[in-house]
Amino acid sequence: MGETKKVEFEYSQIDSERMRLNVGPQHPSTHGVLRLEVELDGEIVTEVIPHIGYLHRCFEKHCEKMTYPQVIPYIDRMDYICAMNNEWPYVMGIEKLMGIEVPEKVEYIRVIFAELNRIANHQIAIATFGLDAGAFTPFLYLFRDREFILSIFEKASGGRLLYNYYWVGGLAADVHKEFKEDVLSIVKQVRETNKEIADLLLYNKIFIERVANVGILPADVAISYGCSGPVARGSGLAFDLRKDAPYSIYDRFDFDVVTGHGEVGTVGDCFDRNIVRFHEMEQSCRIIEQAIEQMPMDGDVREKLPKKIRPPKGEIYTKAENPKGELGFYIVSNGTDKPERIKSRGTSFVNLSVLPEISKGYLFADLIMILGSVDIVLGEVDR
C-alpha cells in the first residue's frame, strides 16, 4: 500500500493564480470529441467540468421513426467498439416482449461473439491507455490481435466494425464451417499476446509509477454514482450482471468475477481498473472455450425469425453486461411495428460522470490517465 499522490497545497503560503484551461474537443487523449473545462491551480487540478454533446446523433428520435429491426444499426453506432454486445440487450428485450425462445445454437454463438467483442474492446482500452501514457508499442501488438477477431466477425456478418448481426429471434447469418477451430486459434493468440502485454506494459516499472495511486475511486463513491463494469470492479465491487442477474445461458459457464485489490497501490486506482480489464480477457477466453465445447453445430439460426415484428402493448427493461458496464434498454411498445419510445442507459455516460469527483487534487498530466482509465466512448455518452 503506497501513499496517494494527491498534492496537498497550502494556499496561504504561496500566492497562486487560478487558471481555466480548455481540453478538447480536438485532443488526442480525450478518446473522442469530449471537451473538458479544467480549473488549474499551478499544475494541480481543482475542478473538471465535462462538456458533452459534440457527437449527439439523436438515437431516441431515430427509434421513434424506425421499425424494430431498423433500430439495430443505430444501436451498433452507439458504442461502436463493441457493437455485438450493444445489440444483445435490445433484441433480448423484444424477444421477451414477444415471447420468442431462441434456438440453442443461436445462444451459444451470441455468447461467443459477445465475449470475443469484449476481448476486442479491452484490447482497444488497454492500447489507448498505453498511448496516453506514451507507450506506442503495445498499441501495435494489441491492434494486430484485434484484426484476427474482426476477421471472424467479418466472415459471419460481413462487417468489420458495425455488424447488424443479432436479429430478433436469431442471427443474420450462420457461422462458417471452420468456426470452432478459428475461434480457438484466436483464443490461443490472445493468451500469448497477453503474456507479452503484461511484461511490456502493465507490470512495467515506469507504467506502474505513472498509474498507481492515481485517480482513486472508493467503492462507496462508485456505488453512489452508479458506476458499473471495470470501473466499479476496479474499486473492489464484485458486480457483474453475468453472475448477479444471469441472462441468456451465462449460468452454464464457469468463470470468475475479477475485482481490483490494490496490487501495486490503493484499491480503485487507475492501475486496478486496467488490470481488471486485462484479467477479464482471460475470463472471456475461458467462457469461449467452454461455449465452443458445448455448442451444437447443426441447426438453423434463422428458423425462429418472426416475419412481422409487432410486440404486444407493454414495456420492458433489459440489461446486459457490456465490456464497459451495464447497458440497459427501456422499450415501450404500443402494438405497432414501430416502438413508442426507447431509452438507453448509456454505460459510458454514467461512468464519465464520476470523472470530476476522482480527478480533483491530482496533477494535470494525471487527469489524462484518469480519463483513459475510465474508458469512455463518446458515441455512447452523447447517443
Added chain:
Amino acid sequence: MGLLNKLDDPYYGGGIILGKVEDILNWGRSKSDWYLQFGLACCAIEFMAVNASHFDFMRFGCIPRTSPRQADFIIISGTVTFKMAERIKVLYEQMAEPKYVISMGSCSNCGGPYWEHGYHVLKGVDRIIPVDVYIPGCPPRPEALEEGMIRLQEKINKQAIFNKRKRLAEEEKQELIIDN
C-alpha cells in the same frame, strides 16, 4: 514512382532527372503528407486500425500531428454535428496552406444514416469546408482509406504551383462569363 524511374533511364545517362520544378516539388509534397490527429466517431476506430500494424499508414509518409498548424491534411472521420461543425471550421482555418481534406465515411459525405431524421447532424461536411477526396462506406474499410490517400497523392502530383494568382483570376473571369 514516375520521377525515380527516370534515374535508370539510359537516355539521360543515369543519375540525372530532368523535370519541371513543379513536378519535383509536388513529388516531395505528396510523399510526406502529415495529417491532423483528429477522430470524430465510428470511422475514427477504423482510422486507428489503419495506423496500426496491419495496414501501416506511415508507409505513405503520413505522420500524425496534434496541432493543425503542422498538418497538411485533415481526415473528417465521422458524424459532424452542428456543435462540432464550428470547431471543424476553426481547425481547418488554422491549418497552413496548402491544405487538403479527406471526408471519410457516409456521415461526413452526406449525413449518412442520420440524414433523414437527424435534426442535429450536418448533411455533409462539404457545406462548411471544401473536400478533396470522398471515401464511401459506413465505416469504410481500412483499404478504402488507403485508396483515398493514393487518390489525394495523385491530386497533389497534378497540382500547379506557379502563377497561381494569375490562373485563379482567369478562372474567375471565365466563371463570370459562364454565369452571365
